[in-house]
Amino acid sequence: MKAPASLRDDSHAPPSTLATDTALAPKRPRGRPRKTALELDDGNRRQDLITASAKLFRKQGFDATSTRDIAAAVGMHSGSPFYHFKSKDALLFAVMEAGMHTALARQAQALAALPASASSVDTMRSLIRAHYETLLGPGNDFVPVMLYEHRALSARQRTDLARLQTDYEAAWTPVLQRLHDSGQLGAPVKLARLLILGALNWSVQWFDRKKGASLDELTSACIALFLKDKA
């Protein structure tokens, strides 16, 4: 029953690069990966598996994607993903966790880039734009998978993710509060946050990069829809 000792870890591997979400899967060299100076060239393969899983989970759904599909996508044989991850579930969790890390990083970066003179509306616009990038940016499959495969997680995994999600949502509250105080936000802050994030998250269902509005246009429409002019 016990898994043999190996490189694989069940969950909390630090994402080797926060921005890998955006990158497409590397061309997957078919030959034996040449060993680096270090004794193990892991990490790359783990990332490959995570990236390929994200793409497949998003396109086909978690249940409809077999671990054989994933193995094939990175040029492994059927049993090999289990050398890196102890279960299909652990792979799903790794995708979601990496997605939340990139989302949080992108959000923090967007806020840090704001000038000191930024208004509440500017801040709001920046949060919305960053969120759209996380959801709809090219190759960004991680967070969409998280949003639509939440059900497949275990209770433990859900709890672990919840902390990151709470952090992410918390960043919206002070801005919404200020907008509410100034009369530019018409609904209670908590409900407004749920409704606004819902409107954004749902865009995954209908947004088409190849036609229709751009992410900037979407962002503008949100500002126009959700916020009132300052009295």
Added chain:
Amino acid sequence: MKAPASLRDDSHAPPSTLATDTALAPKRPRGRPRKTALELDDGNRRQDLITASAKLFRKQGFDATSTRDIAAAVGMHSGSPFYHFKSKDALLFAVMEAGMHTALARQAQALAALPASASSVDTMRSLIRAHYETLLGPGNDFVPVMLYEHRALSARQRTDLARLQTDYEAAWTPVLQRLHDSGQLGAPVKLARLLILGALNWSVQWFDRKKGASLDELTSACIALFLKDKA
């Protein structure tokens, strides 16, 4: 390969009662269903299967629900659902189609109940409230299943459903247009519709009937968030 002749139909059975979505699954009498005056007491069993499937699909997801789960839920043996539906897919489609029919009926009823003096805001409120009822009303699992299991449908099934969905969404357009013309809706009508319906649809993910806001409070928050005061 050909299915034996039977009562089952692949898709377009008229929902025997539009309102069955709201009803909980009948207590499923364990004994042999007594034959009615008619030669066949089908219909009831079909409805039972649809209702039980909706509940299971919503709770566990389509892929994670086996046809054996469904059979057990209505007191049948494993192969029997296939007497009524030619495939698991056909059952899913039946759930979604019935859901859209009740949604359309509820929407039409809400609009019909408005007094002639109703303002655009009143109409909007009524549409939102009816939508929340469809999504979050007790026992209303059909439309949530449709929203979250869309991927499992075949192209053909998707096309068939799309017509109903287009009708449903179309009812919002004239109201949004009027609100836009009067300056009460700040975003372009088409994007506003997508964003607003997204905000509503996402509520399935977080709404808890046992705590938090009521459907009326939710509706009020939407009006406050999405609409500006008339100039």
Added chain:
DNA sequence: CCTACCGATCGGTAGG
């Protein structure tokens, strides 16, 4: 990471 494999489950069907 590959090879070879297992036990379980699943959608679906024949035949009554």
Added chain:
DNA sequence: CCTACCGATCGGTAGG
């Protein structure tokens, strides 16, 4: 609608 069953697939593992 039940009985009995099939072929396929799937997650996962031992052993190297």
